Amino acid sequence: MQIPDIIIAIDGYSSTGKSSFAKIIANEFSFLYLDSGALYRGVTLFAIENGFINDECVIDVPGLEQALADLDLHFGAEGAYIGDRCIEKEIRSLAIAEKVSPIATVPQVRDFVDRKLREFGKKKRIVMDGRDIGTTVFPDAELKIFMTATPEIRAERRAAEMRAKGEDVKIEDVMKNLLERDYIDSHRETSPLSKADDAIVLDNTDMTMADQMVWLKEIMAERFGC
Secondary structure, three states: OOOOOOEEEEEEOOOOOHHHHHHHHHHHHOOEEEEHHHHHHHHHHHHHHOOOEOOOOOEOHHHHHHHHOOOOEEEEOOEEEEOOEEOOOHHHOHHHHHHHHHHHOOHHHHHHHHHHHHHHHOOOOEEEEEOOHHHHHOOOOOEEEEEEOOHHHHHHHHHHHHHHOOOOOOHHHHHHHHHHHHHHHHHOOOOOOOOOOOOEEEEOOOOOHHHHHHHHHHHHHHHHOO
């Protein structure tokens, strides 16, 4: 399947499998996969460790903004890094998930992440997932997908993922976190989560990953003749 040099932007709610889907697309079509959520989670970890956000999620915005100028947050061989330190495992914890949405509402943080993402996007042939990729980061992306699923299914998926990594979590706590993130992401002032007008909705509540790839290939064939 010959895919043209395009950007595929995947947006949607938490735990709809955006990252897993994007990674499989990247592997199938030899695209570069960029995980925007990892950058926001990386900033959140940095903010927690350096005292820019407290337990009540009050953020020292001026302090964080100044510190971002020297933050070496990037992608490496094993995922997200701060300097030489791989932070991929740390940023997937519930502790980070509880604070990432408030951090992501900060305009200076969004500007910091967007600049990094756009640098990667200059060469095309990338697939990226997040919450504002098709609306803000890459509004001219050639293919935009908006993913959704029922809250119950999303909570089950997220809890299973966390338990597989050794975390002892309760489904009700995971559900509460997902719904809180949905609200914050959809109501933030800067680049709220929303479906781009030209995005195609993918409700994967009852779909396997194989089903989703069949769906995508049909879309690609219709749109790009490949």
